[in-house]
Amino acid sequence: MAEKLFGTDGVRGQANKWPMTADVAMRLAAAAGRYFRSDSQEHRVVIGKDTRLSGYMLENALTAGFTSTGMNVFLLGPVPTPAIGYLTHSLRADVGVMISASHNPAEDNGIKFFGPDGFKLSDDAEAEIERLLNEGVPPAQPQNIGRARRYDDAKGRYVEYAKGSVPRSTRLDGLRIVLDCANGAAYRTAPAVLWELGAEVVTMGVEPNGYNINQDCGSTHPEAAAEMVRQVRADVGICLDGDADRLILIDENGRVADGDQIMGLIAGRWKAEGRLANDTLVATVMSNLGLERYLNDMGVALERTSVGDRYVVERMLAGGFNLGGEQSGHIVMTDHATTGDGLLAALQFLAAMVETGEPASRLSTVFEPVPQKLVNVRYAEGRTPLESDAVQAAIADGEGRLGGAGRLLIRKSGTEPLIRVMGEAEDMDLLDGVLQRIVEAVEVAA
Template sequence: MSRKYFGTDGVRGLVGESPITPGFAMKLGWAAGKALANQGNSRVLIGKDTRISGYMLESAMEAGFVAAGIDVAFLGPMPTPAVAYLTRTFRGEAGVVISASHNPYHDNGIKFFSADGTKLSDEVELEIESWLDKEMDCVPSEQLGRATRVSDAAGRYIEYCKATFSREYSLKGLRIVLDCAHGATYHVAPPVFTELGAEVITIGNEPNGTNINAQCGATHLDALQKKVVEVRADFGIAFDGDGDRVMMVDGDGTKLDGDIILFILAKHWQKKGIQFGGVAGTLMANMGLELALKERGIEFARSKVGDRYVVELLKQKGWTLGGENSGHILSLDHASTGDGIVAALQVLQVLAETGQSLEQARSGMTMLPQVLINVRFSGNTAPLEAESVKQAVANVEQELAGRGRVLLRKSGTEPLIRVMVEGEDEVLVRALAQTIADEVARVDSVA
């Protein structure tokens, strides 16, 4: 049975348009409450990022949960991984995050975590969707849920993050630039790195409800790269709007994406004898990562795009390290979901233990040129099924002659077709990717 509302990462869309409306949010809260109540559960925790629409959706979901007889605990603006962690800590039966992650402020979304801090199973999401098709009711007054606020949520999460960094080391002597994307990490990331001893220079830490991810954060590194060079920092760290992604730049402003971060961790952990099994990436992972791991005898496997699929692959393999080149890093020994702050601290742990710079730690992996072009489409057409698009892909694959890859896929969160081409020659790769992208756009325009 296919899901009607839930995508790869919850329910997401433009605020004010279905399904991201206060009416739907209330119904979703009620439906989730009914599904949880059927399992004998009674309390959920709700966190959000810094989008102005979060207040509206938070209140609407509260009404739905309470009407279903479910208690609600508000966490305020908190990173997605913090909600996962606090759901476990407070023994909540579920966690709710109101966020559209790396999207602009006018988008928002609602995603859920289970009691153990992992994404809800397909079965539970389908159960929630079955309640959405029913008429909403209200439990008797004496059974209504209650709402409270967790006043020390930020402090608890800060201490949790710090605890993932060994007490044998500190960050003293390091100058770090943090870009918080005007998002949910703005009030938790700076204290974490400062209290561990680093000199921290922060940008993107003044959210106003509409500037989240606006030319800043993990999806727009220009400001961080410029600041790192300007203040002569050792390196920079960028999070996205909800704090589950991380990107880094070294001292000269060179970008380190999720694939390079995975390589740094895997290489070091193998040398230390830490058991992690292998590395799980996605279809978008750079071939350079696969080749570098293979040279070291480290197994690598690919999943569909989406951190929930990486987690599924890790559990299937019995591994603990995986992620996406977009910056979702999963270290299941440290966190149950992608956590930008924790992942950055694991890289800094490598630097502390080896005495290396970030530039030195990344040595041994050569990234193949990879070009990604996002083509916006109407959403009512299926350009990936068009024969002319398939032929364009076939032509490009013939041109690459086995020395590269082509991948086309629909975004799970936006009306975009993502065209990725990878190969040895960047100029050629860019031209080939544009050829396919142009054909996708043409097919959509005439549909």
Template sequence: MRRYFGTDGVRGPVNQTPMTAEFALSLGRAAGHILTRHLNHKPHILIGKDTRLSGYMIESALCAGLTAQGMNVLLVGPAPTPAVAYLTRSLRADAGVMLSASHNPAGDNGIKFFAADGFKLPDQLELEIEDCMDNLPPLPAALEVGKAARVDDARGRYVEFLKGSLPRGLRLDGLKVVVDCANGAAYDVAPRILQELGCDVIAMHYKPDGFNINRECGSTYPEDMTRKVVEVGADIGLALDGDADRLIACDAQGRIVDGDRVIAILAEHAHNQGLLTGGGVVTTLMSNMGLGRYLETIGLTMHRAAVGDRYVLEMMREKGCNVGGEQSGHMILLDYNTTGDGLMSALQLLSAMQAQDKALADMASGMSLFPQKLWNIMMTERKDVMADEQVRKLVADAGQRLGDSGRINVRMSGTEPKLRVMVEAEDEDLMLNVGGELTEAISQRVC
């Protein structure tokens, strides 16, 4: 059983267990010991962070634990999560760490590990690190501790990596782009690369102060972006989250283009160029049925994984697919990076628009999404609600009411004590009635 690591590392409110300086110090020592057992050289680990105030504290404590255990540390400062995945590979580090709570508010933080290949640390290693924290190893001799060094050009390296994913010589002159940086890790990188590619850039929420990350901005609050796009007559809006691993877009009319639509556009574009592998895409249980139906019309298959980009990635590798992602905006393009990358997705989307000479609203225009709604039930603690036989019966009965024209997904959030009830159906009134009644019945049962 996992005690600390969730589907996306360790995460929680700062100065509450486990997100404390003491925990980060112990985690650093345990990770340093487990990660270096089979190495025959002085190990290096890379640490990046987003713009949360607590990033300084967690970074210092984790760095102390790692160096105390004999690891050398490379500090890259504020950088997107996908930049850390890339830099771990590029700088030949033995592992990487990202300090971020993604789209969560500034009072939360998290610790996420990457292996040397840029993929997330295997489950077994995470469990070994947890076990090691209960019995920390002896400290090495005084002259065997590690040292820490700053990587000054980390963001510049990432910008050049992003450019390398585009067709040679591509420029995006004439495109007016609104980009919402969520006061997060891409506050500098996102406007810079769009400007260097020739876009007319209107940047929003790009002045982080440690407190304003994700605050009424970014991919979880795209309303500011959509208004600005209409106001300035932009061609497209791009909203990132705090660590820039997810993207929500909007067209010139300010209409949201979520992860499902972006996946459809990118998959169809790659398919037409003969670049799509695996005969389809990997999405999650939350993805809209309309996406699956649209992909069928162009001869592609949609595979559903459990919710979480970790599980999307696992299935992509299993099925041989190079395009996958989540409705929430995590897109994984395995030809380019090993994890969700909001800026990479944005650049590939802009590249497809230019190659097809189409407005975003006209791309995948034949795709009709089913009405869908997500209800949240706040819990006092995270628990397996679906283990309750009565809850399972409530869900089954609701599913029978929808028949083949809809579906239900009930799951506990991977990071919060929150139960999510998703219902979709061709008939919106039926969807709302079934979803509302089911949520109320489950609430009475479990709260």
């Protein structure tokens, strides 16, 4: 039976269980190596990872698979996911790989592929790699086996690349910044960038031990950073996730701002400067209705995609747009990067603080959000709650009760065994009642 590996963001699962085993990783790398081998004299792949313990196992397995097909491997160590997109293209590699499960807990891991242009793979490319894996890849001749070596300059190159995303005149002198790196991939690079630009940096989540990535810290748990902002009287707080492709901001009062507010700010500034391509922002169906109203009021269109930054990027490339992202904090700026980059988005926000002299509280609240609520319901392996007649009836009833006063979005997570039940409405009592019935139906079917 053919193996179906790829989800909405690469291959992901619990470490040392299918598909996150050394065996699958090695065969996956061999298939990807065969798929990406070009006619160039040297075939290169760059491999980065976050700080999970299982990263060592998967890194070695991937290296074995790639070298077995004649690919030369550059091992970058812990680096942010966006660094892989940048360095794959910069180093003229045939393929880039990031070993990370992003914001998931430490026991999970994942494998993401980037093409030679630095962008994540299309569905067609992933399907072809799966086909090659299932058919089996013949190894290279002994004299053609690839080499592997550590590439120690990766972090320094990414630091300079990140600093170059804002004008040379931008300095952060006088700003006190709380930076939470989630004990993840950016624990060295992000503090270096902010410090070199002149900021006073109060770091958190910079002591990874293989097990504590995303644990009560980072963009999914900003409470500790918010408390630290208040405690040290910082000007702003920056929370990244485990692979640093997400950003959540905290203002000087400890108030948390999500990706919608950050996108709204950047879109407004770029629109005023004539930098927003086709006067359009690309976001997902999860983004708040308040963001759409704010953008429309200043002549900016909002195009929505399915959930997942890869779908945002695909629409951006197809439409010639240069700004997009997700409410969760993925901010994609194709003028600077090929995927979401939490640090680069933070630098755009910090540059706005410097240029306007406005506090973070004002810049991170550019629109009034429509009340929104999200409930995650975990389901058992093999179950399909969304196919339940009772769940579909509850959804239909909820849509009828909301009418034109709100909207519902119920979907299966692409990275975890969760059903995400989201709703928006001005009337929170009505919304709570609608969501409660749907959640109860999902729980029964889960």
